[in-house]
Amino acid sequence: MRKPSLFLNQIICTASDYMITKKKVMRKFVRAVWVFNWFNSCGFTELCPVVGSRWDMERFGMKAVNSPRKADALFIAGYQTPKSIKRAQQIYEQMPNPKFVFALGACTLTGGMYWDSYNTIKRLEDYLPVFMYIPGCPPRPEAIYDAVFKVLEHVEELPDK
Amino acid sequence: MAAIEQEKTDLVEVLSSELDASITLKKERRMWVEIDSKKIVDVCLKALQLGFEHLSTISxxxxxxxGRxxxxxxxxxxxxxxxxxxxxKIDRNKPSISSINSIWDTYAETCERECHELFGINFEGNSNLTPLFLEDWQGPPPFLKDFNWREYTLKEHYKEENPREQVYFEVKK
Incomplete structure:
Protein backbone atom coordinates (compact mmCIF):
# COMPACT_ATOMS: atom_id res chain seq x y z
CA MET A 1 0.00 0.00 0.00
CA ARG A 2 1.35 3.35 -0.89
CA LYS A 3 1.94 5.94 1.78
CA PRO A 4 0.91 9.22 0.25
CA SER A 5 2.15 11.30 3.18
CA LEU A 6 5.69 9.90 2.94
CA PHE A 7 5.63 10.25 -0.78
CA LEU A 8 4.66 13.91 -0.46
CA ASN A 9 7.35 14.50 2.14
CA GLN A 10 9.95 13.14 -0.20
CA ILE A 11 8.85 15.45 -2.94
CA ILE A 12 8.94 18.49 -0.65
CA CYS A 13 12.34 17.48 0.68
CA THR A 14 13.84 17.06 -2.73
CA ALA A 15 12.24 20.29 -3.85
CA SER A 16 13.84 22.27 -1.01
CA ASP A 17 17.20 20.64 -1.61
CA TYR A 18 16.89 21.47 -5.23
CA MET A 19 16.06 25.07 -4.38
CA ILE A 20 19.14 25.44 -2.17
CA THR A 21 21.41 24.20 -4.93
CA LYS A 22 19.60 26.44 -7.33
CA LYS A 23 20.14 29.38 -4.95
CA LYS A 24 23.86 28.71 -4.80
CA VAL A 25 24.06 28.64 -8.57
CA MET A 26 21.84 31.66 -8.97
CA ARG A 27 23.83 33.67 -6.48
CA LYS A 28 26.80 33.69 -8.81
CA PHE A 29 24.64 35.52 -11.31
CA VAL A 30 23.66 38.24 -8.84
CA ARG A 31 24.92 41.38 -10.44
CA ALA A 32 22.30 43.93 -9.42
CA VAL A 33 21.47 45.82 -6.29
CA TRP A 34 18.18 47.59 -6.16
CA VAL A 35 18.39 50.65 -4.01
CA PHE A 36 15.86 52.60 -2.03
CA ASN A 37 17.03 56.12 -1.26
CA TRP A 38 16.27 57.91 1.99
CA PHE A 39 17.98 61.24 1.45
CA ASN A 40 17.53 64.30 3.60
CA SER A 41 18.55 67.84 2.66
CA CYS A 42 21.89 68.11 0.78
CA GLY A 43 22.38 64.32 0.76
CA PHE A 44 20.11 64.11 -2.24
CA THR A 45 21.59 66.95 -4.29
CA GLU A 46 25.16 65.80 -3.70
CA LEU A 47 24.42 62.25 -4.86
CA CYS A 48 22.46 63.18 -7.97
CA PRO A 49 25.58 62.77 -10.19
CA VAL A 50 25.60 59.07 -9.32
CA VAL A 51 22.36 58.70 -11.27
CA GLY A 52 23.43 61.01 -14.06
CA SER A 53 25.25 60.09 -17.26
CA ARG A 54 28.80 60.75 -16.10
CA TRP A 55 28.79 58.20 -13.26
CA ASP A 56 25.82 56.24 -14.55
CA MET A 57 25.03 53.84 -11.73
CA GLU A 58 22.92 51.48 -13.82
CA ARG A 59 26.12 50.29 -15.53
CA PHE A 60 26.91 48.50 -12.27
CA GLY A 61 23.44 47.12 -11.73
CA MET A 62 22.33 49.72 -9.23
CA LYS A 63 18.81 50.86 -9.73
CA ALA A 64 16.72 53.26 -7.66
CA VAL A 65 13.34 51.67 -6.97
CA ASN A 66 10.17 53.39 -5.89
CA SER A 67 9.06 50.95 -3.22
CA PRO A 68 10.97 49.57 -0.22
CA ARG A 69 9.39 46.16 -0.92
CA LYS A 70 11.48 45.82 -4.07
CA ALA A 71 14.70 47.09 -2.53
CA ASP A 72 17.83 45.19 -1.48
CA ALA A 73 19.74 48.15 -0.08
CA LEU A 74 18.71 51.24 1.82
CA PHE A 75 20.87 54.31 1.23
CA ILE A 76 20.67 56.91 3.97
CA ALA A 77 22.22 60.30 3.37
CA GLY A 78 21.98 63.74 4.90
CA TYR A 79 21.46 64.54 8.56
CA GLN A 80 18.71 62.57 10.23
CA THR A 81 16.32 63.99 12.78
CA PRO A 82 14.37 61.99 15.37
CA LYS A 83 11.33 62.49 13.16
CA SER A 84 12.92 61.32 9.91
CA ILE A 85 14.72 58.33 11.44
CA LYS A 86 11.36 56.86 12.46
CA ARG A 87 10.29 56.88 8.81
CA ALA A 88 13.61 55.30 7.84
CA GLN A 89 12.95 52.53 10.35
CA GLN A 90 9.52 51.95 8.87
CA ILE A 91 11.07 51.69 5.40
CA TYR A 92 13.70 49.26 6.69
CA GLU A 93 11.01 47.04 8.22
CA GLN A 94 9.16 46.85 4.90
CA MET A 95 12.20 45.66 2.95
CA PRO A 96 12.53 41.92 2.22
CA ASN A 97 15.50 39.91 3.48
CA PRO A 98 18.44 39.99 2.85
CA LYS A 99 18.71 43.76 3.29
CA PHE A 100 21.58 46.15 3.75
CA VAL A 101 21.77 49.66 5.15
CA PHE A 102 24.39 52.05 3.79
CA ALA A 103 25.16 55.25 5.66
CA LEU A 104 26.52 57.89 3.32
CA GLY A 105 28.28 61.00 4.48
CA ALA A 106 29.49 62.59 7.69
CA CYS A 107 26.12 63.94 8.80
CA THR A 108 24.49 60.54 8.73
CA LEU A 109 27.30 58.86 10.61
CA THR A 110 27.92 61.28 13.46
CA GLY A 111 25.83 64.37 12.92
CA GLY A 112 28.70 65.95 10.96
CA MET A 113 28.68 69.72 11.13
CA TYR A 114 25.41 69.48 13.05
CA TRP A 115 27.04 67.55 15.90
CA ASP A 116 25.86 70.14 18.43
CA SER A 117 22.29 70.43 17.18
CA TYR A 118 19.55 69.42 19.59
CA ASN A 119 17.54 67.75 16.83
CA THR A 120 19.88 65.48 14.87
CA ILE A 121 20.82 61.83 15.21
CA LYS A 122 24.35 61.43 16.60
CA ARG A 123 24.82 57.66 16.19
CA LEU A 124 22.94 55.97 13.37
CA GLU A 125 23.79 52.49 14.68
CA ASP A 126 21.52 53.14 17.68
CA TYR A 127 18.54 53.15 15.29
CA LEU A 128 19.34 50.87 12.35
CA PRO A 129 21.73 47.93 11.75
CA VAL A 130 24.23 49.66 9.48
CA PHE A 131 25.98 47.36 7.00
CA MET A 132 28.54 49.83 5.74
CA TYR A 133 29.68 53.35 6.56
CA ILE A 134 30.80 55.48 3.63
CA PRO A 135 32.43 58.65 4.98
CA GLY A 136 32.82 61.90 3.10
CA CYS A 137 31.04 65.16 2.68
CA PRO A 138 29.63 64.02 0.31
CA PRO A 139 31.16 60.58 -0.48
CA ARG A 140 32.61 60.24 -3.95
CA PRO A 141 30.58 58.18 -6.45
CA GLU A 142 33.53 55.77 -6.70
CA ALA A 143 33.22 55.07 -2.98
CA ILE A 144 29.55 54.16 -3.42
CA TYR A 145 30.35 51.77 -6.26
CA ASP A 146 33.08 50.18 -4.19
CA ALA A 147 30.58 49.61 -1.39
CA VAL A 148 28.11 48.01 -3.77
CA PHE A 149 30.78 45.67 -5.15
CA LYS A 150 31.49 44.60 -1.59
CA VAL A 151 27.82 43.78 -1.16
CA LEU A 152 27.83 41.62 -4.26
CA GLU A 153 30.83 39.74 -2.88
CA HIS A 154 29.04 39.43 0.43
CA VAL A 155 25.94 37.93 -1.20
CA GLU A 156 27.93 34.89 -2.33
CA GLU A 157 29.08 34.33 1.25
CA LEU A 158 25.59 34.51 2.74
CA PRO A 159 24.49 31.34 4.61
CA ASP A 160 21.86 29.16 2.95
CA LYS A 161 18.48 28.99 4.63
CA MET B 1 3.16 107.34 -10.70
CA ALA B 2 1.26 110.06 -8.94
CA ALA B 3 -1.85 107.91 -9.00
CA ILE B 4 0.00 105.06 -7.24
CA GLU B 5 1.35 107.44 -4.61
CA GLN B 6 -2.14 108.82 -4.07
CA GLU B 7 -3.58 105.32 -3.74
CA LYS B 8 -0.94 104.41 -1.18
CA THR B 9 -1.56 107.42 1.04
CA ASP B 10 -5.27 106.67 0.76
CA LEU B 11 -4.62 103.09 1.87
CA VAL B 12 -2.59 104.23 4.87
CA GLU B 13 -5.37 106.60 5.88
CA VAL B 14 -8.07 103.98 5.45
CA LEU B 15 -6.08 101.40 7.39
CA SER B 16 -5.22 103.72 10.27
CA SER B 17 -8.84 104.76 10.65
CA GLU B 18 -10.25 101.23 10.25
CA LEU B 19 -7.72 99.42 12.42
CA ASP B 20 -7.60 102.25 14.96
CA ALA B 21 -3.78 102.18 15.12
CA SER B 22 -0.87 104.11 13.69
CA ILE B 23 0.59 102.74 10.46
CA THR B 24 4.27 103.05 9.61
CA LEU B 25 5.20 102.99 5.95
CA LYS B 26 8.58 101.26 6.25
CA LYS B 27 9.30 100.84 2.57
CA GLU B 28 7.45 100.83 -0.66
CA ARG B 29 4.81 98.07 -0.38
CA ARG B 30 5.62 97.33 3.25
CA MET B 31 3.61 98.59 6.19
CA TRP B 32 3.86 98.00 9.91
CA VAL B 33 1.13 98.34 12.44
CA GLU B 34 1.64 97.85 16.16
CA ILE B 35 -1.40 96.85 18.17
CA ASP B 36 -2.43 95.57 21.56
CA SER B 37 -2.40 91.76 21.83
CA LYS B 38 -6.07 91.63 22.96
CA LYS B 39 -7.26 93.13 19.67
CA ILE B 40 -5.49 90.67 17.41
CA VAL B 41 -8.56 88.79 16.15
CA ASP B 42 -10.51 91.99 15.42
CA VAL B 43 -7.60 93.62 13.61
CA CYS B 44 -6.91 90.52 11.50
CA LEU B 45 -10.58 90.29 10.56
CA LYS B 46 -10.64 93.97 9.57
CA ALA B 47 -7.48 93.54 7.52
CA LEU B 48 -9.03 90.56 5.73
CA GLN B 49 -12.13 92.58 4.91
CA LEU B 50 -9.95 95.42 3.56
CA GLY B 51 -8.27 93.04 1.09
CA PHE B 52 -5.31 91.57 2.97
CA GLU B 53 -6.48 88.04 2.37
CA HIS B 54 -3.20 86.11 2.36
CA LEU B 55 -1.47 85.09 5.59
CA SER B 56 2.17 84.43 4.71
CA THR B 57 3.37 83.34 8.11
CA ILE B 58 3.40 84.08 11.81
CA SER B 59 6.83 84.75 13.27
CA GLY B 67 10.87 90.22 28.92
CA ARG B 68 8.43 90.03 26.03
CA LYS B 89 3.87 92.09 22.11
CA ILE B 90 2.99 89.60 24.82
CA ASP B 91 4.39 88.81 28.25
CA ARG B 92 7.33 86.38 28.16
CA ASN B 93 6.54 84.61 31.41
CA LYS B 94 2.94 83.80 30.53
CA PRO B 95 2.93 83.82 26.74
CA SER B 96 -0.67 83.57 25.64
CA ILE B 97 -2.68 85.08 22.80
CA SER B 98 -5.98 84.29 21.08
CA SER B 99 -5.77 82.07 18.03
CA ILE B 100 -6.71 83.39 14.58
CA ASN B 101 -7.77 80.00 13.29
CA SER B 102 -11.33 81.33 13.00
CA ILE B 103 -10.09 83.57 10.15
CA TRP B 104 -7.36 81.64 8.30
CA ASP B 105 -8.37 78.18 9.48
CA THR B 106 -5.86 75.32 9.11
CA TYR B 107 -3.01 77.39 7.73
CA ALA B 108 -3.03 79.69 10.75
CA GLU B 109 -3.23 76.58 12.90
CA THR B 110 -0.01 75.21 11.38
CA CYS B 111 1.83 78.51 11.86
CA GLU B 112 0.65 78.61 15.46
CA ARG B 113 1.76 75.04 16.05
CA GLU B 114 5.24 76.02 14.92
CA CYS B 115 5.33 79.07 17.22
CA HIS B 116 4.03 76.93 20.06
CA GLU B 117 6.68 74.25 19.80
CA LEU B 118 9.64 76.55 19.13
CA PHE B 119 8.78 79.39 21.53
CA GLY B 120 6.24 77.86 23.91
CA ILE B 121 3.56 80.42 23.10
CA ASN B 122 0.05 79.30 23.95
CA PHE B 123 -2.63 80.09 21.39
CA GLU B 124 -6.05 80.11 23.05
CA GLY B 125 -8.67 78.51 20.84
CA ASN B 126 -6.27 76.39 18.81
CA SER B 127 -7.17 72.80 19.65
CA ASN B 128 -4.32 71.22 17.67
CA LEU B 129 -1.03 72.34 19.22
CA THR B 130 0.77 69.02 18.79
CA PRO B 131 4.48 69.08 17.87
CA LEU B 132 5.21 69.78 14.23
CA PHE B 133 8.95 69.12 13.82
CA LEU B 134 10.18 68.00 17.22
CA GLU B 135 8.83 64.56 17.94
CA ASP B 136 9.53 63.13 21.43
CA TRP B 137 11.01 66.44 22.55
CA GLN B 138 11.54 66.67 26.31
CA GLY B 139 13.52 69.90 26.70
CA PRO B 140 12.45 73.55 26.81
CA PRO B 141 11.30 75.35 23.63
CA PRO B 142 14.53 75.47 21.62
CA PHE B 143 14.28 78.89 20.00
CA LEU B 144 14.32 80.80 23.27
CA LYS B 145 17.28 83.14 23.69
CA ASP B 146 18.19 81.72 27.10
CA PHE B 147 18.26 78.10 25.88
CA ASN B 148 21.87 76.93 25.54
CA TRP B 149 21.50 74.31 22.84
CA ARG B 150 25.13 73.20 22.83
CA GLU B 151 25.14 72.57 26.56
CA TYR B 152 21.85 70.70 26.26
CA THR B 153 23.13 68.52 23.40
CA LEU B 154 26.36 67.67 25.22
CA LYS B 155 24.36 66.68 28.29
CA GLU B 156 21.75 64.64 26.42
CA HIS B 157 23.68 62.96 23.61
CA TYR B 158 27.36 62.66 24.55
CA LYS B 159 29.36 61.11 27.36
CA GLU B 160 32.63 62.62 28.52
CA GLU B 161 33.91 59.16 29.56
CA ASN B 162 33.74 57.94 25.97
CA PRO B 163 37.16 58.62 24.40
CA ARG B 164 35.57 58.93 20.97
CA GLU B 165 33.37 61.76 22.17
CA GLN B 166 35.80 63.68 24.38
CA VAL B 167 36.68 65.96 21.50
CA TYR B 168 33.19 67.44 21.59
CA PHE B 169 33.68 68.60 25.17
CA GLU B 170 36.83 70.53 24.28
CA VAL B 171 34.82 72.98 22.18
CA LYS B 172 34.19 76.32 23.88
CA LYS B 173 30.67 76.48 25.24
Missing amino acids: AVDWLEE FELVYHLWSYKYRTSLNIKT
Whole structure:
Protein backbone atom coordinates (compact mmCIF):
# COMPACT_ATOMS: atom_id res chain seq x y z
CA MET A 1 0.00 0.00 0.00
CA ARG A 2 1.35 3.35 -0.89
CA LYS A 3 1.94 5.94 1.78
CA PRO A 4 0.91 9.22 0.25
CA SER A 5 2.15 11.30 3.18
CA LEU A 6 5.69 9.90 2.94
CA PHE A 7 5.63 10.25 -0.78
CA LEU A 8 4.66 13.91 -0.46
CA ASN A 9 7.35 14.50 2.14
CA GLN A 10 9.95 13.14 -0.20
CA ILE A 11 8.85 15.45 -2.94
CA ILE A 12 8.94 18.49 -0.65
CA CYS A 13 12.34 17.48 0.68
CA THR A 14 13.84 17.06 -2.73
CA ALA A 15 12.24 20.29 -3.85
CA SER A 16 13.84 22.27 -1.01
CA ASP A 17 17.20 20.64 -1.61
CA TYR A 18 16.89 21.47 -5.23
CA MET A 19 16.06 25.07 -4.38
CA ILE A 20 19.14 25.44 -2.17
CA THR A 21 21.41 24.20 -4.93
CA LYS A 22 19.60 26.44 -7.33
CA LYS A 23 20.14 29.38 -4.95
CA LYS A 24 23.86 28.71 -4.80
CA VAL A 25 24.06 28.64 -8.57
CA MET A 26 21.84 31.66 -8.97
CA ARG A 27 23.83 33.67 -6.48
CA LYS A 28 26.80 33.69 -8.81
CA PHE A 29 24.64 35.52 -11.31
CA VAL A 30 23.66 38.24 -8.84
CA ARG A 31 24.92 41.38 -10.44
CA ALA A 32 22.30 43.93 -9.42
CA VAL A 33 21.47 45.82 -6.29
CA TRP A 34 18.18 47.59 -6.16
CA VAL A 35 18.39 50.65 -4.01
CA PHE A 36 15.86 52.60 -2.03
CA ASN A 37 17.03 56.12 -1.26
CA TRP A 38 16.27 57.91 1.99
CA PHE A 39 17.98 61.24 1.45
CA ASN A 40 17.53 64.30 3.60
CA SER A 41 18.55 67.84 2.66
CA CYS A 42 21.89 68.11 0.78
CA GLY A 43 22.38 64.32 0.76
CA PHE A 44 20.11 64.11 -2.24
CA THR A 45 21.59 66.95 -4.29
CA GLU A 46 25.16 65.80 -3.70
CA LEU A 47 24.42 62.25 -4.86
CA CYS A 48 22.46 63.18 -7.97
CA PRO A 49 25.58 62.77 -10.19
CA VAL A 50 25.60 59.07 -9.32
CA VAL A 51 22.36 58.70 -11.27
CA GLY A 52 23.43 61.01 -14.06
CA SER A 53 25.25 60.09 -17.26
CA ARG A 54 28.80 60.75 -16.10
CA TRP A 55 28.79 58.20 -13.26
CA ASP A 56 25.82 56.24 -14.55
CA MET A 57 25.03 53.84 -11.73
CA GLU A 58 22.92 51.48 -13.82
CA ARG A 59 26.12 50.29 -15.53
CA PHE A 60 26.91 48.50 -12.27
CA GLY A 61 23.44 47.12 -11.73
CA MET A 62 22.33 49.72 -9.23
CA LYS A 63 18.81 50.86 -9.73
CA ALA A 64 16.72 53.26 -7.66
CA VAL A 65 13.34 51.67 -6.97
CA ASN A 66 10.17 53.39 -5.89
CA SER A 67 9.06 50.95 -3.22
CA PRO A 68 10.97 49.57 -0.22
CA ARG A 69 9.39 46.16 -0.92
CA LYS A 70 11.48 45.82 -4.07
CA ALA A 71 14.70 47.09 -2.53
CA ASP A 72 17.83 45.19 -1.48
CA ALA A 73 19.74 48.15 -0.08
CA LEU A 74 18.71 51.24 1.82
CA PHE A 75 20.87 54.31 1.23
CA ILE A 76 20.67 56.91 3.97
CA ALA A 77 22.22 60.30 3.37
CA GLY A 78 21.98 63.74 4.90
CA TYR A 79 21.46 64.54 8.56
CA GLN A 80 18.71 62.57 10.23
CA THR A 81 16.32 63.99 12.78
CA PRO A 82 14.37 61.99 15.37
CA LYS A 83 11.33 62.49 13.16
CA SER A 84 12.92 61.32 9.91
CA ILE A 85 14.72 58.33 11.44
CA LYS A 86 11.36 56.86 12.46
CA ARG A 87 10.29 56.88 8.81
CA ALA A 88 13.61 55.30 7.84
CA GLN A 89 12.95 52.53 10.35
CA GLN A 90 9.52 51.95 8.87
CA ILE A 91 11.07 51.69 5.40
CA TYR A 92 13.70 49.26 6.69
CA GLU A 93 11.01 47.04 8.22
CA GLN A 94 9.16 46.85 4.90
CA MET A 95 12.20 45.66 2.95
CA PRO A 96 12.53 41.92 2.22
CA ASN A 97 15.50 39.91 3.48
CA PRO A 98 18.44 39.99 2.85
CA LYS A 99 18.71 43.76 3.29
CA PHE A 100 21.58 46.15 3.75
CA VAL A 101 21.77 49.66 5.15
CA PHE A 102 24.39 52.05 3.79
CA ALA A 103 25.16 55.25 5.66
CA LEU A 104 26.52 57.89 3.32
CA GLY A 105 28.28 61.00 4.48
CA ALA A 106 29.49 62.59 7.69
CA CYS A 107 26.12 63.94 8.80
CA THR A 108 24.49 60.54 8.73
CA LEU A 109 27.30 58.86 10.61
CA THR A 110 27.92 61.28 13.46
CA GLY A 111 25.83 64.37 12.92
CA GLY A 112 28.70 65.95 10.96
CA MET A 113 28.68 69.72 11.13
CA TYR A 114 25.41 69.48 13.05
CA TRP A 115 27.04 67.55 15.90
CA ASP A 116 25.86 70.14 18.43
CA SER A 117 22.29 70.43 17.18
CA TYR A 118 19.55 69.42 19.59
CA ASN A 119 17.54 67.75 16.83
CA THR A 120 19.88 65.48 14.87
CA ILE A 121 20.82 61.83 15.21
CA LYS A 122 24.35 61.43 16.60
CA ARG A 123 24.82 57.66 16.19
CA LEU A 124 22.94 55.97 13.37
CA GLU A 125 23.79 52.49 14.68
CA ASP A 126 21.52 53.14 17.68
CA TYR A 127 18.54 53.15 15.29
CA LEU A 128 19.34 50.87 12.35
CA PRO A 129 21.73 47.93 11.75
CA VAL A 130 24.23 49.66 9.48
CA PHE A 131 25.98 47.36 7.00
CA MET A 132 28.54 49.83 5.74
CA TYR A 133 29.68 53.35 6.56
CA ILE A 134 30.80 55.48 3.63
CA PRO A 135 32.43 58.65 4.98
CA GLY A 136 32.82 61.90 3.10
CA CYS A 137 31.04 65.16 2.68
CA PRO A 138 29.63 64.02 0.31
CA PRO A 139 31.16 60.58 -0.48
CA ARG A 140 32.61 60.24 -3.95
CA PRO A 141 30.58 58.18 -6.45
CA GLU A 142 33.53 55.77 -6.70
CA ALA A 143 33.22 55.07 -2.98
CA ILE A 144 29.55 54.16 -3.42
CA TYR A 145 30.35 51.77 -6.26
CA ASP A 146 33.08 50.18 -4.19
CA ALA A 147 30.58 49.61 -1.39
CA VAL A 148 28.11 48.01 -3.77
CA PHE A 149 30.78 45.67 -5.15
CA LYS A 150 31.49 44.60 -1.59
CA VAL A 151 27.82 43.78 -1.16
CA LEU A 152 27.83 41.62 -4.26
CA GLU A 153 30.83 39.74 -2.88
CA HIS A 154 29.04 39.43 0.43
CA VAL A 155 25.94 37.93 -1.20
CA GLU A 156 27.93 34.89 -2.33
CA GLU A 157 29.08 34.33 1.25
CA LEU A 158 25.59 34.51 2.74
CA PRO A 159 24.49 31.34 4.61
CA ASP A 160 21.86 29.16 2.95
CA LYS A 161 18.48 28.99 4.63
CA MET B 1 3.16 107.34 -10.70
CA ALA B 2 1.26 110.06 -8.94
CA ALA B 3 -1.85 107.91 -9.00
CA ILE B 4 0.00 105.06 -7.24
CA GLU B 5 1.35 107.44 -4.61
CA GLN B 6 -2.14 108.82 -4.07
CA GLU B 7 -3.58 105.32 -3.74
CA LYS B 8 -0.94 104.41 -1.18
CA THR B 9 -1.56 107.42 1.04
CA ASP B 10 -5.27 106.67 0.76
CA LEU B 11 -4.62 103.09 1.87
CA VAL B 12 -2.59 104.23 4.87
CA GLU B 13 -5.37 106.60 5.88
CA VAL B 14 -8.07 103.98 5.45
CA LEU B 15 -6.08 101.40 7.39
CA SER B 16 -5.22 103.72 10.27
CA SER B 17 -8.84 104.76 10.65
CA GLU B 18 -10.25 101.23 10.25
CA LEU B 19 -7.72 99.42 12.42
CA ASP B 20 -7.60 102.25 14.96
CA ALA B 21 -3.78 102.18 15.12
CA SER B 22 -0.87 104.11 13.69
CA ILE B 23 0.59 102.74 10.46
CA THR B 24 4.27 103.05 9.61
CA LEU B 25 5.20 102.99 5.95
CA LYS B 26 8.58 101.26 6.25
CA LYS B 27 9.30 100.84 2.57
CA GLU B 28 7.45 100.83 -0.66
CA ARG B 29 4.81 98.07 -0.38
CA ARG B 30 5.62 97.33 3.25
CA MET B 31 3.61 98.59 6.19
CA TRP B 32 3.86 98.00 9.91
CA VAL B 33 1.13 98.34 12.44
CA GLU B 34 1.64 97.85 16.16
CA ILE B 35 -1.40 96.85 18.17
CA ASP B 36 -2.43 95.57 21.56
CA SER B 37 -2.40 91.76 21.83
CA LYS B 38 -6.07 91.63 22.96
CA LYS B 39 -7.26 93.13 19.67
CA ILE B 40 -5.49 90.67 17.41
CA VAL B 41 -8.56 88.79 16.15
CA ASP B 42 -10.51 91.99 15.42
CA VAL B 43 -7.60 93.62 13.61
CA CYS B 44 -6.91 90.52 11.50
CA LEU B 45 -10.58 90.29 10.56
CA LYS B 46 -10.64 93.97 9.57
CA ALA B 47 -7.48 93.54 7.52
CA LEU B 48 -9.03 90.56 5.73
CA GLN B 49 -12.13 92.58 4.91
CA LEU B 50 -9.95 95.42 3.56
CA GLY B 51 -8.27 93.04 1.09
CA PHE B 52 -5.31 91.57 2.97
CA GLU B 53 -6.48 88.04 2.37
CA HIS B 54 -3.20 86.11 2.36
CA LEU B 55 -1.47 85.09 5.59
CA SER B 56 2.17 84.43 4.71
CA THR B 57 3.37 83.34 8.11
CA ILE B 58 3.40 84.08 11.81
CA SER B 59 6.83 84.75 13.27
CA ALA B 60 7.93 85.30 16.83
CA VAL B 61 10.81 87.39 18.22
CA ASP B 62 12.23 86.79 21.66
CA TRP B 63 13.13 90.11 23.37
CA LEU B 64 14.96 88.71 26.39
CA GLU B 65 15.97 91.99 28.10
CA GLU B 66 12.51 93.43 27.67
CA GLY B 67 10.87 90.22 28.92
CA ARG B 68 8.43 90.03 26.03
CA PHE B 69 7.67 88.05 22.90
CA GLU B 70 6.88 89.94 19.74
CA LEU B 71 4.53 88.21 17.32
CA VAL B 72 4.49 89.36 13.72
CA TYR B 73 1.62 88.40 11.41
CA HIS B 74 2.69 88.80 7.80
CA LEU B 75 -0.26 89.58 5.54
CA TRP B 76 -0.31 90.23 1.81
CA SER B 77 -2.89 91.91 -0.35
CA TYR B 78 -3.27 90.83 -3.98
CA LYS B 79 -5.46 93.86 -4.59
CA TYR B 80 -3.01 96.54 -3.43
CA ARG B 81 0.16 94.42 -3.88
CA THR B 82 1.27 95.48 -0.44
CA SER B 83 2.35 93.59 2.64
CA LEU B 84 1.06 94.45 6.07
CA ASN B 85 2.92 93.32 9.18
CA ILE B 86 0.78 93.27 12.28
CA LYS B 87 3.01 93.39 15.35
CA THR B 88 2.00 92.71 18.87
CA LYS B 89 3.87 92.09 22.11
CA ILE B 90 2.99 89.60 24.82
CA ASP B 91 4.39 88.81 28.25
CA ARG B 92 7.33 86.38 28.16
CA ASN B 93 6.54 84.61 31.41
CA LYS B 94 2.94 83.80 30.53
CA PRO B 95 2.93 83.82 26.74
CA SER B 96 -0.67 83.57 25.64
CA ILE B 97 -2.68 85.08 22.80
CA SER B 98 -5.98 84.29 21.08
CA SER B 99 -5.77 82.07 18.03
CA ILE B 100 -6.71 83.39 14.58
CA ASN B 101 -7.77 80.00 13.29
CA SER B 102 -11.33 81.33 13.00
CA ILE B 103 -10.09 83.57 10.15
CA TRP B 104 -7.36 81.64 8.30
CA ASP B 105 -8.37 78.18 9.48
CA THR B 106 -5.86 75.32 9.11
CA TYR B 107 -3.01 77.39 7.73
CA ALA B 108 -3.03 79.69 10.75
CA GLU B 109 -3.23 76.58 12.90
CA THR B 110 -0.01 75.21 11.38
CA CYS B 111 1.83 78.51 11.86
CA GLU B 112 0.65 78.61 15.46
CA ARG B 113 1.76 75.04 16.05
CA GLU B 114 5.24 76.02 14.92
CA CYS B 115 5.33 79.07 17.22
CA HIS B 116 4.03 76.93 20.06
CA GLU B 117 6.68 74.25 19.80
CA LEU B 118 9.64 76.55 19.13
CA PHE B 119 8.78 79.39 21.53
CA GLY B 120 6.24 77.86 23.91
CA ILE B 121 3.56 80.42 23.10
CA ASN B 122 0.05 79.30 23.95
CA PHE B 123 -2.63 80.09 21.39
CA GLU B 124 -6.05 80.11 23.05
CA GLY B 125 -8.67 78.51 20.84
CA ASN B 126 -6.27 76.39 18.81
CA SER B 127 -7.17 72.80 19.65
CA ASN B 128 -4.32 71.22 17.67
CA LEU B 129 -1.03 72.34 19.22
CA THR B 130 0.77 69.02 18.79
CA PRO B 131 4.48 69.08 17.87
CA LEU B 132 5.21 69.78 14.23
CA PHE B 133 8.95 69.12 13.82
CA LEU B 134 10.18 68.00 17.22
CA GLU B 135 8.83 64.56 17.94
CA ASP B 136 9.53 63.13 21.43
CA TRP B 137 11.01 66.44 22.55
CA GLN B 138 11.54 66.67 26.31
CA GLY B 139 13.52 69.90 26.70
CA PRO B 140 12.45 73.55 26.81
CA PRO B 141 11.30 75.35 23.63
CA PRO B 142 14.53 75.47 21.62
CA PHE B 143 14.28 78.89 20.00
CA LEU B 144 14.32 80.80 23.27
CA LYS B 145 17.28 83.14 23.69
CA ASP B 146 18.19 81.72 27.10
CA PHE B 147 18.26 78.10 25.88
CA ASN B 148 21.87 76.93 25.54
CA TRP B 149 21.50 74.31 22.84
CA ARG B 150 25.13 73.20 22.83
CA GLU B 151 25.14 72.57 26.56
CA TYR B 152 21.85 70.70 26.26
CA THR B 153 23.13 68.52 23.40
CA LEU B 154 26.36 67.67 25.22
CA LYS B 155 24.36 66.68 28.29
CA GLU B 156 21.75 64.64 26.42
CA HIS B 157 23.68 62.96 23.61
CA TYR B 158 27.36 62.66 24.55
CA LYS B 159 29.36 61.11 27.36
CA GLU B 160 32.63 62.62 28.52
CA GLU B 161 33.91 59.16 29.56
CA ASN B 162 33.74 57.94 25.97
CA PRO B 163 37.16 58.62 24.40
CA ARG B 164 35.57 58.93 20.97
CA GLU B 165 33.37 61.76 22.17
CA GLN B 166 35.80 63.68 24.38
CA VAL B 167 36.68 65.96 21.50
CA TYR B 168 33.19 67.44 21.59
CA PHE B 169 33.68 68.60 25.17
CA GLU B 170 36.83 70.53 24.28
CA VAL B 171 34.82 72.98 22.18
CA LYS B 172 34.19 76.32 23.88
CA LYS B 173 30.67 76.48 25.24
